[in-house]
Structure formats: C-alpha cells, structure tokens
Amino acid sequence: MAGSLYALLEENHLAYPTLHNNAAAMAEYAVLLQQTCEIDNYGVPFCMTVEAEDFGAEVDLGSPLKDPRVTRYPAATLDQVLAIHPAACPRHRVTLDAIARLTGGDVPVIGNLTGPTSLLTSLMEPTEVYRAMAKDEKKVALALTHLTAHLIRFAEEQVAAGADMLVLADPGSSGDIIGGGHFRRLVAPSLLAIVEAVKVCGKPVVLHICGNIMPLAPELAEIPWDALSVDSVVSLSKLQVHFPERTLMGNVSTHLLAVSSGDKIYQAAGKAVEVSAILAPACGLSTTTLPENIRSMVRAARDAAGKLPKYSVPGVS
Amino acid sequence: MLKRRVQILKEIAAAVVAMDENGVVHLAREALHQGVKANEIIMEGLSKGMEVVGKRYESGEYFIPQMLVASDAMYAAIEVLKPHLTGTAGKSAGRIVIGVVEGDTHDIGKNLVKIMLESSGFTVHDLGRDVPLQKFIEEAEAVQAQMICLSSLMTTAMSGMKEVVRMLKTRGLRHKYKVMVGGGPISQAFADAIEADGYAANAVSAVKKAKELLSGDETRSIMF
Incomplete structure (x- = not known):
C-alpha cells in the first residue's frame, strides 16, 4: 500500500x-x-x-x-x-x-x-x-x-x-x-x-x-501469485471458492477510505478481514484520504488477528 | 423491394454486431443504391446493431474492445450516409454535452456512453477529458443542450461534479439542464447527494436514463 x-x-x-x-x-x-x-x-x-x-x-x-x-x-x-x-x-x-x-x-x-x-x-x-x-x-x-x-x-x-x-x-x-x-x-x-x-x-x-x-x-x-489483491466490487467470499488454499488481499473501498470516517472504515475492514488474509485498500488511494482512516483499517486487521488489544473506536461496539 | 429492404437492414445490423467495418460500409452503400433512406439505414440497421452490441456488453459477452470496434463500423457507415441525410431525416433524441471532469484523464467509460447515446439518436458534444468545470456550462449554453453528462473514474475528481451543479445554481441555469453523472466511484447515493438528476452505472443504462430524463423535452435538432 x-x-x-x-x-x-x-x-x-x-x-x-x-x-x-x-x-x-x-x-x-x-x-x-x-x-x-x-x-x-x-x-x-x-x-x-x-x-x-x-x-x-x-x-x-x-x-x-x-x-x-x-x-x-x-x-x-x-x-x-x-x-x-x-x-x-x-x-x-x-x-x-x-x-x-x-x-x-x-x-x-x-x-x-x-x-x-x-x-x-x-x-x-x-x-x-x-x-x-x-x-x-x-x-x-x-x-x-x-x-x-x-x-x-x-x-x-x-x-x-x-x-x-x-x-x-x-x-x-x-x-x-x-x-x-x-x-x-x-x-x-x-x-x-x-x-x-x-x-x-x-x-x-x-x-x-x-x-x-x-x-x-x-x-x-x-x-503462481502469493496473494491476489482485488477491488471492492469483488466479493471476497465468492472469489475464495476459486482459490480455496490461496491468500486473498484487499478489499476496503478506496472511496470509503477517502470520504468516510474511522468507525465506518473499521466496520468495513472488519468484514473484509473475515476472508481477506491481508487487509489493504481495494485500489489506488485518493490523495485526499486521511491517514487516520487508513489507521482505522489497519487497526481492524490487527484486532481481528488478535495481535493487539482492541482499540476503542467510536461507534463500534 | 420490401423484403430486400428488411433483409439488408438486418444484414447491416448483423455486420455491426460482427464488427465488420468493411461489410457495414458496403451494405450501407448497397442499401442506398436500392433506395433505402439514409435515416432508415441508421435507425433500423446501425442502431439496431448497436442495441445488440449493448446487450452483449451488458451480458458480459462483449467488452470494451468489441464495443469500440463495432462502433467504428457504425461511424464509418454514418460517414457514407451523411451526404444523403435530408433536413427531415430525423429528429434528435436530445442534445447532450459530455466530458470527464477536471483532474481525471480516464475517458473510456465516457467514450462508451457517448457511442451508445449517439447510436440511440442523441446529439452529443464531447468535451473530452480533464475538462475545466466552467467549460461544461459554457458549451451547454453555446449549443443549447438539454443535458450535461459528467464522468469521473477518480475519487478526487468527484467533487468537480458537485461544483458544476453548484455553478449552474449560482448562475440561475439549473432548471435549463438535466445533469447525469457516472463513473467507477459514482453511485446513486452520490448523485442524490450532489443533486444531480440522474446516475447511470454503464453506457447502456445511461441511454435509458437519458431518455427517461429528457422524455418531456421537445426535440429540436437534426441527428448526426
């Protein structure tokens, strides 16, 4: 990224x-x-x-x-x-x-x-x-x-x-x-x-x-890619059927990352990480994306992986 | 003659679908020679062919390469037919100004929308890509358009669409134009938020939406 x-x-x-x-x-x-x-x-x-x-x-x-x-x-x-x-x-x-x-x-x-x-x-x-x-x-x-x-x-x-x-x-x-x-x-x-x-x-x-x-x-x-990174229009769970043993990457909407706030991104990222082994923006980032929005995505990944204690994100239970 | 006319128009449509530019041009000339009117060749032959192309695109059978080459065949035949179009040849379905908003140079989607609008009888003024926002309004005023179509693939350029709508309001021109938006990151929700009149997800639905939006408008101009 x-x-x-x-x-x-x-x-x-x-x-x-x-x-x-x-x-x-x-x-x-x-x-x-x-x-x-x-x-x-x-x-x-x-x-x-x-x-x-x-x-x-x-x-x-x-x-x-x-x-x-x-x-x-x-x-x-x-x-x-x-x-x-x-x-x-x-x-x-x-x-x-x-x-x-x-x-x-x-x-x-x-x-x-x-x-x-x-x-x-x-x-x-x-x-x-x-x-x-x-x-x-x-x-x-x-x-x-x-x-x-x-x-x-x-x-x-x-x-x-x-x-x-x-x-x-x-x-x-x-x-x-x-x-x-x-x-x-x-x-x-x-x-x-x-x-x-x-x-x-x-x-x-x-x-x-x-x-x-x-x-x-x-x-x-x-x-023989090691991970396949996909756009937000692709359903990761449907795609996973084609590659059951392989690593998928993505697919947090770059539009969401650009215009949304931390809690929504955290939720979307939390959903993506259920299938995606590597969480990442779905495509090229907009220059107007706020760093804290990317941080929300990263924290969702870490929370899901249990690497870090859960961060409290406003609006997310 | 009637049977031959129907047959040759079908062959023209089929040649457009087959992306056979030489075949389409040859058949268009033959149809003219047989006395079929240029307008009829366009509407009943070329446009019918592009309709099928649009359907194949929607169903995932055709993609952008096929759309482009099929439309090349249509445009080549239109060049042959142009001198034979008379003033009463056909009414335009509407006059539209289209372009990719400033800050974005991705214009394939816009080009497809233009192709499908033209093949459906709209008169389209194409401003190209990375178009300064005020240019949309200047051009719409200059050509007396009824609709402005704004395209963007990039999230950063989307704000330009909102600005065009705002500029129309500020200048007291909002009521004169329907505004349709489209492109990768655009959605109906975004169109609603910026108070555009319509959103289309692809080139085929853009035609449906344009027809819907302009259905109440008087048609004025001569096609092509």
Missing part, C-alpha cells in the same frame, strides 16, 4: 514533488506513511508512471492533490511502441535507490511494479490499445511481450536493491474492460512471466487487478 496523501504532506510541510523524484524524500515519505498509518510495510514508488517514463512518456508529477500522470504518449501505434528501446529514467533509479535506503530494518519493503496492460495504455491512447485487441491481437501480444521484458528487468532490479516483495498492479487488464478471452490470450502470459521471474529471485508477489475479476478467475488460478 503506497500513496501520496495530501494531509500527510501538509502536516509535515513536505515539499512536492520530491517524494516522486528524489530517493531520500521518497524513502522518508515511505517511512512517514508507514509510521503514521501503522501499516506493516514500506512501499515505493507512489505512482504508476515510472515505467512509462522509461519508454519515453512525458509525465506531469502533479501536485499534492493530483497524482502524477502521463501527459504525452510516446507512441501512436503498436509498431511505434515496439520500436521503443526503454532506458532507465532518473525516477527509475530514484526508486531503486529509495528501496536500498529502506532495507535493512524490521519493516519489509514492497516494490511496486506497473503491469504490462497498464503500461501499454500509458504509452499510446488507451482506446487504440483496446481497439487493437479486437482487430490485431497478435501485435498486441508482441507489444505486451516487449514491455514485459523491461518490467521483468525492473522487477529484478527492485529485488536486487532490497525489495522483500513485489506488488504487480495491472488495472488496465480489468475484467470489466477486456473480458476473460483477451485476458487469457494476451495478458495472462505476461503476468505469468513477471510473477515467475520474481519467484526465481526468491521473493513473493502480490498481483492486483482492478474491477470485476470473477470472469478471469480460471486464468488467475494458473499464475
């Missing part, structure tokens, strides 16, 4: 956007987030644009309220994507340096990696990518393979820098967007390759896919 939170930046008078482009600031913010929100890990980076920058995308680092985003695609076609030779951008190195700075203590470090579909839709107009899936599947497969080779290198570098675990997030391959057929033929092979590469390095992998992943369950079962 990693995100740039406006309230945390304001309270601590942190300059922006150094947490995105300076290794010391990135590591410092990761520690601040971990301590303030009482979460169990450090995680970097705080955006999904580093890999796109490696491929030449122009990125606006945004503001404390606006997450970084791609402002110019480096390609108009899949052929142009295939012609790009990626090179580590400065923030790629910053991320690795931040991981190295965070390792060595008791808190595990998570390296965050953007999935191949999300990366492809950051390199050219997403509608063109989805159109190509219906018209030129072979070329989409080639492009995804091309991106995957780079993502595997970045994953291996993150592990070498000291990451204890990787979170591979591919919201662009949501079941709602592309459906089971395209996921099976195009995306699953790339996700499998990345997960296997990290496993070869001896580190666990969390896979996150957005939206309704129920149609993708058979394909997801074939990938």
Whole structure:
C-alpha cells in the first residue's frame, strides 16, 4: 500500500514533488506513511508512471492533490511502441535507490511494479490499445511481450536493491474492460512471466487487478501469485471458492477510505478481514484520504488477528 | 423491394454486431443504391446493431474492445450516409454535452456512453477529458443542450461534479439542464447527494436514463 496523501504532506510541510523524484524524500515519505498509518510495510514508488517514463512518456508529477500522470504518449501505434528501446529514467533509479535506503530494518519493503496492460495504455491512447485487441491481437501480444521484458528487468532490479516483495498492479487488464478471452490470450502470459521471474529471485508477489475479476478467475488460478489483491466490487467470499488454499488481499473501498470516517472504515475492514488474509485498500488511494482512516483499517486487521488489544473506536461496539 | 429492404437492414445490423467495418460500409452503400433512406439505414440497421452490441456488453459477452470496434463500423457507415441525410431525416433524441471532469484523464467509460447515446439518436458534444468545470456550462449554453453528462473514474475528481451543479445554481441555469453523472466511484447515493438528476452505472443504462430524463423535452435538432 503506497500513496501520496495530501494531509500527510501538509502536516509535515513536505515539499512536492520530491517524494516522486528524489530517493531520500521518497524513502522518508515511505517511512512517514508507514509510521503514521501503522501499516506493516514500506512501499515505493507512489505512482504508476515510472515505467512509462522509461519508454519515453512525458509525465506531469502533479501536485499534492493530483497524482502524477502521463501527459504525452510516446507512441501512436503498436509498431511505434515496439520500436521503443526503454532506458532507465532518473525516477527509475530514484526508486531503486529509495528501496536500498529502506532495507535493512524490521519493516519489509514492497516494490511496486506497473503491469504490462497498464503500461501499454500509458504509452499510446488507451482506446487504440483496446481497439487493437479486437482487430490485431497478435501485435498486441508482441507489444505486451516487449514491455514485459523491461518490467521483468525492473522487477529484478527492485529485488536486487532490497525489495522483500513485489506488488504487480495491472488495472488496465480489468475484467470489466477486456473480458476473460483477451485476458487469457494476451495478458495472462505476461503476468505469468513477471510473477515467475520474481519467484526465481526468491521473493513473493502480490498481483492486483482492478474491477470485476470473477470472469478471469480460471486464468488467475494458473499464475503462481502469493496473494491476489482485488477491488471492492469483488466479493471476497465468492472469489475464495476459486482459490480455496490461496491468500486473498484487499478489499476496503478506496472511496470509503477517502470520504468516510474511522468507525465506518473499521466496520468495513472488519468484514473484509473475515476472508481477506491481508487487509489493504481495494485500489489506488485518493490523495485526499486521511491517514487516520487508513489507521482505522489497519487497526481492524490487527484486532481481528488478535495481535493487539482492541482499540476503542467510536461507534463500534 | 420490401423484403430486400428488411433483409439488408438486418444484414447491416448483423455486420455491426460482427464488427465488420468493411461489410457495414458496403451494405450501407448497397442499401442506398436500392433506395433505402439514409435515416432508415441508421435507425433500423446501425442502431439496431448497436442495441445488440449493448446487450452483449451488458451480458458480459462483449467488452470494451468489441464495443469500440463495432462502433467504428457504425461511424464509418454514418460517414457514407451523411451526404444523403435530408433536413427531415430525423429528429434528435436530445442534445447532450459530455466530458470527464477536471483532474481525471480516464475517458473510456465516457467514450462508451457517448457511442451508445449517439447510436440511440442523441446529439452529443464531447468535451473530452480533464475538462475545466466552467467549460461544461459554457458549451451547454453555446449549443443549447438539454443535458450535461459528467464522468469521473477518480475519487478526487468527484467533487468537480458537485461544483458544476453548484455553478449552474449560482448562475440561475439549473432548471435549463438535466445533469447525469457516472463513473467507477459514482453511485446513486452520490448523485442524490450532489443533486444531480440522474446516475447511470454503464453506457447502456445511461441511454435509458437519458431518455427517461429528457422524455418531456421537445426535440429540436437534426441527428448526426
């Protein structure tokens, strides 16, 4: 779980956007987030644009309220994507340096990696990518393979820098967007390759896919992820049927985390933790999320696990 | 002739569903050649095809790639038909301004809503993504729209929707426009809270909701 939170930046008078482009600031913010929100890990980076920058995308680092985003695609076609030779951008190195700075203590470090579909839709107009899936599947497969080779290198570098675990997030391959057929033929092979590469390095992998992943369950079962992180639209108990012996992660609504108060979040988190072995936000956090709301989620997890004496949360009996 | 007309319109609809752009364009030309009116080709052929596409999307048979390519086929045929549309060709179901609110660049959902609204006969003015809030109102005023559709996938951009409704009220324009909202984090409860007129969970229900909201309105403009 990693995100740039406006309230945390304001309270601590942190300059922006150094947490995105300076290794010391990135590591410092990761520690601040971990301590303030009482979460169990450090995680970097705080955006999904580093890999796109490696491929030449122009990125606006945004503001404390606006997450970084791609402002110019480096390609108009899949052929142009295939012609790009990626090179580590400065923030790629910053991320690795931040991981190295965070390792060595008791808190595990998570390296965050953007999935191949999300990366492809950051390199050219997403509608063109989805159109190509219906018209030129072979070329989409080639492009995804091309991106995957780079993502595997970045994953291996993150592990070498000291990451204890990787979170591979591919919201662009949501079941709602592309459906089971395209996921099976195009995306699953790339996700499998990345997960296997990290496993070869001896580190666990969390896979996150957005939206309704129920149609993708058979394909997801074939990938050796260590935990599957899912969106709040997915019923964890229904999903568990497909993966009886495996670890599910999630799925506290990010909207709830952003707009609700501690007691409601505690209740929702308490429900999620009945099935979810690892409690986490269901998707990317809004910058307006209050740290205390994340803390409510974390405390629900700890209470459920019986790790700590129960906190008294107003409104929760 | 009648049998042939019915048959060719069915074939056009089927070609849209099959995402066969060349086939749709070829059949549209053939239908024109046979004397079928352009308006009829759109409403009884292309729109019927998109209706089936919408149903397949709702049932989980089609997804965004198929929706996009099927609608490409529809738009390609409309380009062929445009010169043949006459002033009396068809009444618009309504004039709508649509866009993704400022702070958000995710526009796939908005594009699908636009496609389905257009294929159902609405005239849609698309402002694109990351649209400054006042632009929605300026455009709605400029094109004399009846409805403003606001889309957002990001929680942070949702507040912009509330602001558009507030700006409409402040300027005394709220009564002129129906406001419909949609997107990943949006719900009926949110729509109610910001006093929007409607919420739609997906592109197909957006069409139903738009029809419902504008059912009392006079239709004015020429389709496409």
